[in-house]
Amino acid sequence: MTAYEQSKWNSLAALLLAVVPGLAFSGEGPEWLERLQLHAFLSQGYVHTTHNQFMGDSEEGSLDFREAGVNLSLRPSPSWLFSAQLLSRKAGEMSNGSVNLDYGLVDFTPFSSETWRIGVIGGRFKNPIGLYNDTRDVPFTRPSVFLPQSIYWEKLRDIMLSSDGGQFHGEFFHGRHSLLLELGIGRFTTNENLEWAYLGNDWPGAFENDGLSRVGRLQYEFEEGRVRLALSGIEANLRFEAEPGLPTVGSGKTRIDYWVASFQYNAERWSLTAEYMREPVEWQSYLPPTFNDSREAEGYYLQGTWRTTEAWEVLLRYEAAYLDRHDRDGSRQSSLSGLPAHLYFSRIWSLGLTWHITSHMMLRGQFDIADGTAPLSARENPDPAAMERHWKLFSLLFSVGF
Amino acid sequence: MLAVQLVVNPSAPDTKLSPSTVRALFNMRLLQWPDGTPVRVYVLPDDDTLHRQFCKRYLGVFPHQLRYSWNRRVYSGIGQSPHQVENVEEMRRRIADTPGAIGYLPEDLIDDSVRAIEME
Numbered sequence: 001m002t003a004y005e006q007s008k009w010n011s012l013a014a015l016l017l018a019v020v021p022g023l024a025f026s027g028e029g030p031e032w033l034e035r036l037q038l039h040a041f042l043s044q045g046y047v048h049t050t051h052n053q054f055m056g057d058s059e060e061g062s063l064d065f066r067e068a069g070v071n072l073s074l075r076p077s078p079s080w081l082f083s084a085q086l087l088s089r090k091a092g093e094m095s096n097g098s099v100n101l102d103y104g105l106v107d108f109t110p111f112s113s114e115t116w117r118i119g120v121i122g123g124r125f126k127n128p129i130g131l132y133n134d135t136r137d138v139p140f141t142r143p144s145v146f147l148p149q150s151i152y153w154e155k156l157r158d159i160m161l162s163s164d165g166g167q168f169h170g171e172f173f174h175g176r177h178s179l180l181l182e183l184g185i186g187r188f189t190t191n192e193n194l195e196w197a198y199l200g201n202d203w204p205g206a207f208e209n210d211g212l213s214r215v216g217r218l219q220y221e222f223e224e225g226r227v228r229l230a231l232s233g234i235e236a237n238l239r240f241e242a243e244p245g246l247p248t249v250g251s252g253k254t255r256i257d258y259w260v261a262s263f264q265y266n267a268e269r270w271s272l273t274a275e276y277m278r279e280p281v282e283w284q285s286y287l288p289p290t291f292n293d294s295r296e297a298e299g300y301y302l303q304g305t306w307r308t309t310e311a312w313e314v315l316l317r318y319e320a321a322y323l324d325r326h327d328r329d330g331s332r333q334s335s336l337s338g339l340p341a342h343l344y345f346s347r348i349w350s351l352g353l354t355w356h357i358t359s360h361m362m363l364r365g366q367f368d369i370a371d372g373t374a375p376l377s378a379r380e381n382p383d384p385a386a387m388e389r390h391w392k393l394f395s396l397l398f399s400v401g402f
Numbered sequence: 403m404l405a406v407q408l409v410v411n412p413s414a415p416d417t418k419l420s421p422s423t424v425r426a427l428f429n430m431r432l433l434q435w436p437d438g439t440p441v442r443v444y445v446l447p448d449d450d451t452l453h454r455q456f457c458k459r460y461l462g463v464f465p466h467q468l469r470y471s472w473n474r475r476v477y478s479g480i481g482q483s484p485h486q487v488e489n490v491e492e493m494r495r496r497i498a499d500t501p502g503a504i505g506y507l508p509e510d511l512i513d514d515s516v517r518a519i520e521m522e
Contacts, residue, residue: 034442034500037483039476069477071477071479073476073481073482075482078433078438078441081480081481081482083480084479085477085479103478103479104479105479105480112434113432114422114423114426114432125480126478126479134474134478135473135474135478138473140473141474171431173422173426223462224425224463224467224471225463225470225471226467266464267464307466310449359449
């Protein structure tokens with residue numbers, strides 16, 4: 001950690017400590033304070049892999065996985081809500097821990113009754129994708145240290161994360177049934193991770209939004225989420241503007257559709273969750289023409305969690321991901337690129353254990369056995385020849401929050 | 403064990419609530435009473451026995467389902483969570499002092515400062 005990073009980290013920690021005592025009287029103060037809410041969280045991870053790099057120098061044991069966030073919301077009247085969250089996230093080579101605006105929005109819900117709610121959101125909003133994307137960086141909203149990479153790709157998080165634009169939302173309730181529709185349009189934040197993921201390198205030039213992207217989710221719930229079914233997706237267009245004179249790759253467009261089907265069943269002591277993802281990607285008008293290709297990535301997982309007591313939770317999950325569902329063993333892609341075939345698929349078994357020490361403190365472990373390296377970032381593993389197809393991961397995460 | 407009872411601030415306009423209204427209130431998606439007063443929801447911690455009893459009897463959900471729904475609203479910026487109180491005495495005091503408040507208490511703790519409300 002550099003001195004600069006250290007000082008940012010300290011100032012964030014100081015901010016968190018400064019606001020905690022304020023909470024003690026947040027409910028007992030003047031009336032306007034009742035309408036203001038503050039929440040924060042802080043987590044530190046440890047990641048050890050037998051081979052390959054994930055979240056820093058994990059082969060040696062890495063502490064380069066940290067999350068800290070603080071959010072504030074104000075509801076001046078039942079139909080208006082103002083909210084914002086600052087997030088600092090250190091994720092190995094993929095995210096440097098700088099403080100970003102995770103969301104900052106105004107919600108206006110003029111139509112509201114016990115049977116329906118209809119409103120609009122403007123600003124930076126979290127993309128409603130799958131069951132976990134909206135709160136993917138908040139440790140105690142996740143089931144495990146890391147979300148299943150087959151759906152919630154670490155290296156593609158920037159597309160999934162948030163949009164600057166507007167969103168319509170409608171909720172409808174009838175007896176034990178409810179339906180939620182969210183439809184948004186906007187631009188997402190781009191960075192080098194996307195260029196690494198879709199162009200294989202951080203080339204000189206700009207990889208940016210090509211017009212507006214659309215995002216949406218339709219979700220059905222039975223008995224307040226005892227059964228939950230959802231279909232969600234994002235349609236994103238990116239454009240690469242090469243710097244003049246760049247010999248290896250010329251300007252072009254990348255079109256990405258990304259959709260997820262989700263299922264969850266919640267019993268008192270256990271939950272069963274499954275999600276399935278497809279992502280057709282097209283590279284158009286790049287030079288050289290061999291760069292232009294299309295493929296359809298696929299991913300899914302099946303996850304069971306069991307709450308043995310109030311304090312302990314066990315997780316078992318199987319996930320699989322294929323960068324091209326018509327080339328699941330990676331042989332076609334490998335023969336075209338000359339790179340190892342294991343870069344193009346992954347199958348991972350995960351075992352997790354969570355200890356809710358108090359309602360504000362959590363310790364969690366996750367053990368993965370992986371075959372294939374598709375979820376890993378080229379940015380963290382620049383030499384594909386040095387990567388191993390079979391690898392294991394052990395991670396710990398300590399979190400506090402309120 | 404004493405039965406859990408839904409209670410409101412005495413100024414609340416309703417005398418009876420439907421099960422779907424109670425679910426909407428505690429899920430933080432029905433935010434005002436019919437007369438326009440903002441709703442203030444009070445709950446005990448997730449692992450409190452009375453909270454679990456309330457979730458089961460009045461809402462037909464498990465505490466972890468409610469927590470998922472509150473967390474999703476809070477940490478994606480589209481809603482707020484209920485006010486969590488430490489114990490039943492604080493619950494009674496806060497409901498008595500706050501117009502629009504709703505929560506729950508063991509039957510024997512209900513006095514004139516709050517009003518028990520029936521679910522249809």
